[in-house]
Amino acid sequence: MIRKLDHELEKSLIIKSANVRLETVKRIHKVGAGHTGGDMSAADILIALYTYMNVNPENINSKTRDYFILSKGHSAEIYYEVLAEFGFFEKKRLDSLGKLGSEFGGHPTKNIPGVEANTGSLGHGLGIGVGIALGLKRDKMKNQVFVLTGDGELAEGSNWEAAMAANKFELDNLTLIIDRNYLQISGKSENVMPLEPLDKKMESFGFKVLKINGHDYREIFEALNSSFDGKPKAIIAETIKGYGIRDGEGIASWHHMVPNKEQVIQMEIDMKRIVEEINNV
Amino acid sequence: MSKQKAREVFSKKILERAKKDSSIFVVCSDSMGSAMIEDFAKELPEQFVEMGIAEQNAVTVASGLASLGKKVFVIGPASFYSTRAAEQIKVDVAYSNNNVKIMGISGGISYGNLGATHHSVQDIAFMRAVTNLDVLIPADGNQMGALVDLLLENENPTYVRIGRGEVDDIYDKSEVFKIGGSKVLRKGNDIAIFTCGQLVSRALALSDLLEVRGYSASVVDIYSVKPIDQGTIIDIAKKCGAALTIEEHSVFGGLGGAIAEILVQEYPIPMYIAGIPDEEIPNGTDLEVFDVIGLNQNELLEKALILIEKRL
Ligand SMILES: [Mg+2]
Numbered sequence: 001m002i003r004k005l006d007h008e009l010e011k012s013l014i015i016k017s018a019n020v021r022l023e024t025v026k027r028i029h030k031v032g033a034g035h036t037g038g039d040m041s042a043a044d045i046l047i048a049l050y051t052y053m054n055v056n057p058e059n060i061n062s063k064t065r066d067y068f069i070l071s072k073g074h075s076a077e078i079y080y081e082v083l084a085e086f087g088f089f090e091k092k093r094l095d096s097l098g099k100l101g102s103e104f105g106g107h108p109t110k111n112i113p114g115v116e117a118n119t120g121s122l123g124h125g126l127g128i129g130v131g132i133a134l135g136l137k138r139d140k141m142k143n144q145v146f147v148l149t150g151d152g153e154l155a156e157g158s159n160w161e162a163a164m165a166a167n168k169f170e171l172d173n174l175t176l177i178i179d180r181n182y183l184q185i186s187g188k189s190e191n192v193m194p195l196e197p198l199d200k201k202m203e204s205f206g207f208k209v210l211k212i213n214g215h216d217y218r219e220i221f222e223a224l225n226s227s228f229d230g231k232p233k234a235i236i237a238e239t240i241k242g243y244g245i246r247d248g249e250g251i252a253s254w255h256h257m258v259p260n261k262e263q264v265i266q267m268e269i270d271m272k273r274i275v276e277e278i279n280n281v
Numbered sequence: 282m283s284k285q286k287a288r289e290v291f292s293k294k295i296l297e298r299a300k301k302d303s304s305i306f307v308v309c310s311d312s313m314g315s316a317m318i319e320d321f322a323k324e325l326p327e328q329f330v331e332m333g334i335a336e337q338n339a340v341t342v343a344s345g346l347a348s349l350g351k352k353v354f355v356i357g358p359a360s361f362y363s364t365r366a367a368e369q370i371k372v373d374v375a376y377s378n379n380n381v382k383i384m385g386i387s388g389g390i391s392y393g394n395l396g397a398t399h400h401s402v403q404d405i406a407f408m409r410a411v412t413n414l415d416v417l418i419p420a421d422g423n424q425m426g427a428l429v430d431l432l433l434e435n436e437n438p439t440y441v442r443i444g445r446g447e448v449d450d451i452y453d454k455s456e457v458f459k460i461g462g463s464k465v466l467r468k469g470n471d472i473a474i475f476t477c478g479q480l481v482s483r484a485l486a487l488s489d490l491l492e493v494r495g496y497s498a499s500v501v502d503i504y505s506v507k508p509i510d511q512g513t514i515i516d517i518a519k520k521c522g523a524a525l526t527i528e529e530h531s532v533f534g535g536l537g538g539a540i541a542e543i544l545v546q547e548y549p550i551p552m553y554i555a556g557i558p559d560e561e562i563p564n565g566t567d568l569e570v571f572d573v574i575g576l577n578q579n580e581l582l583e584k585a586l587i588l589i590e591k592r593l
Contacts, residue, residue, distance in 0.1 A: 110377065110378070116348065117348070117373075117377060118372065118373075118376050118377040120372075121368060121372050124341055124369070124372060124373055127337075127338050127341030127342050127344075127345065127369075127373075128341055128342075128344055128345040128348070128373065129345065130338075130341075130342050130345060131341065131342035131343060131344060131345015131346045131347075131348070132345040132346070132348060132349060133345075134330065134342065134345070134346065135306075135345065135346045135349040135351055136349065138327055138328075139349075157337075158337050158338060158341065158369075161335040161337060161338035162338050162341065162342070164333070164335075165332060165333075165335075165338060165342060168333075
């Protein structure tokens with residue numbers, strides 16, 4: 001749990017992100033399946049969260065831990081990689097990904113250390129988060145609850161039922177982060193089912209809304225650190241789907257496109273450059 | 282014989298237990314009145330959650346509460362929980378193994394002339410096909426009360442379907458039940474009658490009519506539809522050689538379906554499934570409607586006599 005981001009930490013997280021994204025893409029390439037685009041857009045949010053939250057391999061059963069729910073369960077590959085990176089299990093275990101009987105399915109379950117909810121069907125995570133946050137409040141606990149949704153996912157009405165409840169119960173221990181990459185499987189989210197003005201929608205549902213660059217650790221940490229008495233918080237994190245994959249950035253069809261060998265090699269070069277540049281700063 | 286409303290028994294019992302156990306939560310969806318849960322809400326506001334008319338979210342939020350170790354009872358109309366919130370029950374309760382009990386009140390056609398929107402006659406078919414979900418259907422108030430204790434003793438995700446009106450007591454308060462159990466209420470040799478819920482009393486009345494005609498029926502209350510008491514069902518089927526099921530559910534996929542699945546694989550015998558037919562049913566009270574859709578004593582008797590003729 002680190003709540004303050006200094007320059008050194010920021011540098012290390014950028015390097016971590018480059019490595020984790022590359023490892024994930026390599027794994028997807030090897031397995032031949034995965035939700036590549038949304039994995040990449042969520043990477044920095046997940047890395048920031050697991051740095052920030054009071055949850056680690058030692059306290060995963062503690063009553064005082066912070067809770068994280070990956071509502072966009074299809075971003076499982078990056079989630080697994082991040083959990084392994086933060087020590088919830090050995091990276092080696094991820095070798096079973098895509099194999100018969102693997103504990104690591106295409107969507108996460110509580111069988112995996114660190115996972116708090118079985119997700120995969122969209123529009124459930126926020127309601128689960130509301131239930132946990134409400135229970136913690138009733139128990140007078142101080143833990144925080146974080147939920148990461150996609151943006152296309154917000155067309156599910158259940159999110160708005162949950163948002164109403166978050167407001168009713170004044171869940172200021174609840175943070176919704178929206179991976180706002182403006183894309184979903186069939187195209188631009190604003191064409192498939194328009195969400196804008198998303199900030200005003202969330203505000204009118206009783207949330208305090210922060211709009212940030214979801215690949216900028218300073219902005220993510222600032223947003224995570226701000227709190228508002230009696231109000232749930234929504235962070236609209238603007239991201240790039242396929243972030244870091246040259247051919248895949250900002251392209252809807254990369255939702256579950258599997259990168260080919262050349263694309264992986266290109267990404268290796270690009271991620272290496274990021275790491276070198278950071279180390280030279 | 283005294284009469285009780287199962288939902289009223291539930292609300293009294295859960296309040297009594299929750300006063301001594303702060304981990305018991307009740308969640309409702311603008312259903313406080315129909316669930317008769319007002320006293321609970323008033324006396325234990327910290328253990329009560331009103332979700333508004335939003336059954337899907339009620340179930341999901343209940344699952345979040347349960348993941349903290351709370352024992353959560355979601356109570357509201359069976360019709361809405363079993364269809365609108367079906368995915369939430371499948372995913373957030375059963376698949377996620379959360380200790381949530383869905384108390385579907387006014388199940389079957391209890392709501393009478395409020396129509397098909399308010400009827401739940403497909404709920405058992407769906408719920409019993411959901412992995413890791415128990416399905417219970419109490420027949421009277423005393424059984425409901427005993428089941429509350431069982432529900433609090435185990436952490437299994439569970440769907441409980443209860444009726445709306447007053448029903449005659451079948452059981453004493455002291456009767457003991459278990460998840461996966463059944464109750465053989467009559468022991469006879471000529472026909473096995475498997476039933477559950479409000480229609481147990483009609484099955485008992487039918488066995489009286491058969492007795493007058495010189496036949497003895499076994500009547501078994503399958504209050505635990507899942508897990509189901511396969512052993513007793515096969516034993517009774519072997520003894521009787523013919524089976525009649527009587528239930529307040531579609532003739533597709535309910536108790537009749539469950540019994541047929543067992544008997545056709547383990548001990549095939551002549552069988553008839555009496556339930557809600559696959560057609561639009563007329564307006565009226567539940568008891569009136571039973572009488573015109575084949576669940577009246579004459580038609581049930583007719584079916585039973587045909588089965589007795591054909592019994593193995
Ligand atoms: Mg998206």
